Amino acid sequence: HPENRCFTQADLDDDGVPELLVGRVDGCVLAYAAADGRLVAKIMLDGTVRCLAKTAAGVIAGTEQSLILLDRALRPVARRPGGVEAIAVVTRQGTSELIVAAQANGRVVGLTVNR
Numbered sequence: 001h002p003e004n005r006c007f008t009q010a011d012l013d014d015d016g017v018p019e020l021l022v023g024r025v026d027g028c029v030l031a032y033a034a035a036d037g038r039l040v041a042k043i044m045l046d047g048t049v050r051c052l053a054k055t056a057a058g059v060i061a062g063t064e065q066s067l068i069l070l071d072r073a074l075r076p077v078a079r080r081p082g083g084v085e086a087i088a089v090v091t092r093q094g095t096s097e098l099i100v101a102a103q104a105n106g107r108v109v110g111l112t113v114n115r
Contacts, residue, residue: 002026009034010054012041012072021059023049029061029074041074053089053099057113060099062087067101069113080111 002024009018012031019031019040025048031041047064058071062084069078083104090098099111 002028005049006051008052008054008059010059010072012058012074014072018054021052023052023061025049027063029059029070031074043070043074043076045076047083050084051087053087055089055097055099055113060087060089062101064104067099067111080109082107 004022004024006023008021010021011018017034020034022030027045027047027049029043029045029049030039033040045061045063045068046066049061049063051062053060061068061070064083066082067080067084068076071077084101085104086102088100090100092098096112099113101109103109
């Protein structure tokens with residue numbers, strides 16, 4: 001199968017056990033159940049998945065083409081164009097998180113996601 005590029009953990013089904021998410025060079029993000037390794041969700045994105053991070057709303061993926069917010073079912077809910085090299089999620093007091101993305105063009109952007 002295509003090479004894995006990145007991974008993170010996120011509790012997608014609110015059962016208290018995080019799923020393992022894997023991003024691949026073919027643009028695929030796969031979520032596996034930690035208990036038995038079965039595939040629980042899958043989505044194809046717009047290019048090599050370079051980074052993944054858990055957010056309160058779901059998962060954020062950085063690809064060679066864009067920054068994509070995925071809900072807990074791995075459905076895209078928001079997209080910002082521009083290749084992404086790395087992402088971090090900063091928890092802030094109140095009702096939002098700050099997503100910091102290092103873009104392929106050298107810029108660093110901060111985006112707020114309301115919970």
